[in-house]
Amino acid sequence: MLSDAAVQRIQEIVKEYPNTKSALVPALYVAQRDAGGWLPREAMVEVAEELDLPESHVYSVATFYSMFYLKPIGENVIQVCTTSPCGLRGANEIVDCFKKRLGVGLNETTADGKFTLMEVExxxxxxxxPMAQINEDYYVNITEERVDEIVTMLGRGEKPPYAEFAQNLKGAHPIAFTDAELGIDVSGIKPADPVVKKEKPAEAAPTEAK
Ligand code: FES
Structure with missing residues (x-):
């Protein structure tokens, strides 16, 4: 089910990691984007085959992280952090504002399929x-007015201004992007020398007790 381009990108990503297990998260990002924003079982199976990993391992990673979705989601995913520091700064009230504005509860999608609301750690x-990750960007110091602006702009298909520090990354999760997509010019950068594994010195044989 994955496109040739997605499979090719996964193969490129694998080369940047010491083993296929460590390339799994970025590979899942690629698969999720390619499969329409969520991870159907077939996509996970293909990732497992591509990385030569057990399907159970791929599934355990996909279910552990809040940025992977196992069922269809809205066009825009709003994930409000409600862990203590954000909670102390009004995150739960921000969740309520989103609920009211969108007319949905947590883990629900609006009838028009435009928004899914979630809370995350x-x-x-x-x-x-208080902050939220919306799609792949961070929105910070969110206020009630900001909630309204964010929903209105996203609903019109526009992108509300998001956190400046995240703008430098062109997305909160640059890991699955190509250098070109990130706008990084790597032409002058010398690749790192390959890691040479040091041989462990052979242990001396234990001497016989006299
Ligand atoms: S508590 Fe750390 S980002 Fe919300």
């Missing part, structure tokens, strides 16, 4: 709480 932006 800390996204490592506690200093700019």
């Amino acid at each position: 800390c996204l490592a932006a506690c200093n700019v709480a």
Whole structure:
């Protein structure tokens, strides 16, 4: 079910990692994007085959992380962090605002398929709480007014301004993007020398007790 382009990208990603297990998260990102924003079972099976990993391992990783979705989701996924630092700065009220504005509860999708609302654990932006990840971008210091603006703009197919520090990354998860997609010029960068595995010195044979 994965497109040739997605399979090719996964093969490229694998070359950047010491083993296929460590390439699994970016590979799942590629598969998810290619499969229309979520991970059907067939896509996970193909990733498992491509990386030569047990399907159970791929499934366990896909179900562990909140950025992978196992059922169809809305065009825009709003994930509000409600861990303590964000909670102390009003994250639960922000969740309520999104619920009211969208007319859905947590883990629900609006009838027009435009939005899915979720709450997630800390996204490592506690200093700019309350915050949410929307699609692949971070939105920080969210207020009630901001909720309205975000939903209105996304509903019109526009992109609301998001956190500047994330803009430098052109997405919160650059790992699955090509250098060209990230706008990084790597032409002058010398590739790192290959890692040479040091042989472990042979252990001396134990001497016989006299
Ligand atoms: S607690 Fe919300 S980003 Fe850390």
